[in-house]
Amino acid sequence: MSIEFSKSLTVESTSIPGLKVVDLPVHGDNRGWFKENWQRAKMTVEGLEDFGPVQNNISFNTAAGTTRGIHAEPWDKYVSVATGRIFGAWVDLRQGPTFGNTHTEELDASKAVFVPRGVGNAFQTLEDDTAYTYLVNDHWSAGAQDQYTFLNLADPTAAIEWPIPLDRAALSDKDRAHPWLADVEPMQDRKILVIGKNGQLGQALRAELGDDATVEYAGRDEFDLSAPALWQQRNWRGYKAIINAAAFTDVDGAETPSGRTESWAINAGAPAQLAKLANAYGVTLVHVSSDYVFDGVAEMHDEDEALSPLNVYGQTKASGDIAACTAAQHYVVRTSWVVGSGKNFISTMASLAGRGVDPSVVSDQTGRLSFATDIARGILHLLDSGAAYGIYNLTNTGPSQSWAGIAKQVFELTGHDPGRVTPVTTTDYYAGKAHATRPANSVLSLEKIQAAGFTPRSSSEALNDYLQAMDNRSG
Known part of the structure; x- marks a missing residue:
């Protein structure tokens, strides 16, 4: 699938409070393309949180079907794609009336998602050699995962329709062992x-x-x-x-x-x-x-x-x-x-x-x-x-x-x-x-x-x- 060039910058809300989808203008020609992946001044005017990122991470995935998550982390993150395509899935794992709400979205280089603290984040690569990037507003440390909240990728309540069935996808043993939604202890608000x-x-x-x-x-x-x-x-x-x-x-x-x-x-x-x-x-x-x-x-x-x-x-x-x-x-x-x-x-x-x-x-x-x-x-x-x-x-x-x-x-x-x-x-x-x-x-x-x-x-x-x-x- 080719990247859609020259879209207008827009920020849209979803059924999960605080989870926002960002359409990114991508400018390209015969040489390739360029985009402003994170542009604080423009994006905050459009309604994105000024969340103060302090760390930039990249997950490189060699094969289509690589599936990661669902992890809710104790910080905000802004996820996007540098190369390739992903199917993203987000589940609200915060305590409150929207606990369990799910949103899915296909992302290429022209789309990003802002993920608030406590919302579970997962993705599945749809192309080989996909680079998934994310900005976070806290520094990762070895003990950080003690504060995560996890959900099983195959949870029947979330009922995420993975493009590549999980039995044919590449998953970690840890992700396979995460609990069902009924057994998840919601992440408390700050x-x-x-x-x-x-x-x-x-x-x-x-x-x-x-x-x-x-x-x-x-x-x-x-x-x-x-x-x-x-x-x-x-x-x-x-x-x-x-x-x-x-x-x-x-x-x-x-x-x-x-x-x-x-x-x-x-x-x-x-x-x-x-x-x-x-x-x-x-x-x-x-x-x-x-x-x-x-x-x-x-x-x-x-x-x-x-x-x-x-x-x-x-x-x-x-x-x-x-x-x-x-x-x-x-x-x-x-x-x-x-x-x-x-x-x-x-x-x-x-x-x-x-x-x-x-x-x-x-x-x-x-x-x-x-x-x-x-x-x-x-x-x-x-x-x-x-x-x-x-x-x-x-x-x-x-x-x-x-x-x-x-x-x-x-x-x-x-x-x-x-x-x-x-x-x-x-x-x-x-x-x-x-x-x-x-x-x-x-x-x-x-x-x-x-x-x-x-x-x-x-x-x-x-x-x-x-x-x-x-x-x-x-x-």
């Missing part, structure tokens, strides 16, 4: 790693994600952000996303000599290291940031505003944003005034109200509350929906409030007189105390996250739910 599992956001993520086998949680004992040398002990190719919910959050403490060192290490140095890992292994990095990257002068802070932190904590968070944005696949999620499990402003005000304490609360700093549950849901929406990478503001919706206004609301909702809250200026509140300068206005624009399909609850609704849950726990 994991999500949540760093900072014990913080307010970490606990909210645990509540949303639960005990899913593809989610791993790490606190400081399991993953010390200040000790990056220990990070190399993990198989990072096994992760699809890292959610960095850990941070040094002692705003005033960051102004001290020891706090300054620790806050720079955790808030800036760690995101830089995580971004390097994300780029090296094709992982999506989600980094949680803060309104403190701004000086609070603007009436509304959007994602494109220039960074202008007022204090050391803000400086470290701004530097962490810059570092996280160097990851090709990144979501930087900026929040403000976070409320979650454990001690926080809302729980403190509720406690003071119940104990008969009348607090003085700052009234000239304005912003919106960010309930950890809504932050967690927003992050998962970005990951699940495949939203465009970049920076997103994420707080609860509703009008801006001052700390004093929120405190009065807590008193009222818990059945106490809001008049017991005394509004004071920031200057009066911190008089005689060492403290970091704080932005006067922390209101973040939510247009971008809403355009991406996620609208958080209103602050009032979230506050009511939070206080009700507190009351239920105490009751």
Whole structure:
């Protein structure tokens, strides 16, 4: 069969999610032919994954009928033919609703297939002296096959119609011995790693994600952000996303000599290291940031505003944003005034109200509350929906409030007189105390996250739910 010359470059999906067939333009004359087998810029525009290949392999097969596979590997691959023809077969061996789906395709030099991690790949040569090539985005090693998932070439469920019957084909003994589909343990999806599992956001993520086998949680004992040398002990190719919910959050403490060192290490140095890992292994990095990257002068802070932190904590968070944005696949999620499990402003005000304490609360700093549950849901929406990478503001919706206004609301909702809250200026509140300068206005624009399909609850609704849950726990 002659090669079809001068086709247009196209990328088509198949019944197996992520498995894509690529028609390649081949240019030929009486001397032979030429093709761009892998062309990142053109192919990604057409819809092919920018999967970051690091190794190129070639399988040369001397005789027609040589049959290899079905092997599902723990990396993505891009398969094509240099010379000859093959009959390719792919079976989804990933855990999920498409487990067992099969796709077949005949390939010559003018066609290629992108094979995502966990999809079984096999081929049978249709001509002598066929060279089968594949790009992969991880380096092969001697122990790599321990992570493979195999399927028998003759599996009756897959029911692949091999052009040359298997009893007349050249197979390896290993391929003949692989299991039937009913006995195959599906390949698990790559994991999500949540760093900072014990913080307010970490606990909210645990509540949303639960005990899913593809989610791993790490606190400081399991993953010390200040000790990056220990990070190399993990198989990072096994992760699809890292959610960095850990941070040094002692705003005033960051102004001290020891706090300054620790806050720079955790808030800036760690995101830089995580971004390097994300780029090296094709992982999506989600980094949680803060309104403190701004000086609070603007009436509304959007994602494109220039960074202008007022204090050391803000400086470290701004530097962490810059570092996280160097990851090709990144979501930087900026929040403000976070409320979650454990001690926080809302729980403190509720406690003071119940104990008969009348607090003085700052009234000239304005912003919106960010309930950890809504932050967690927003992050998962970005990951699940495949939203465009970049920076997103994420707080609860509703009008801006001052700390004093929120405190009065807590008193009222818990059945106490809001008049017991005394509004004071920031200057009066911190008089005689060492403290970091704080932005006067922390209101973040939510247009971008809403355009991406996620609208958080209103602050009032979230506050009511939070206080009700507190009351239920105490009751």
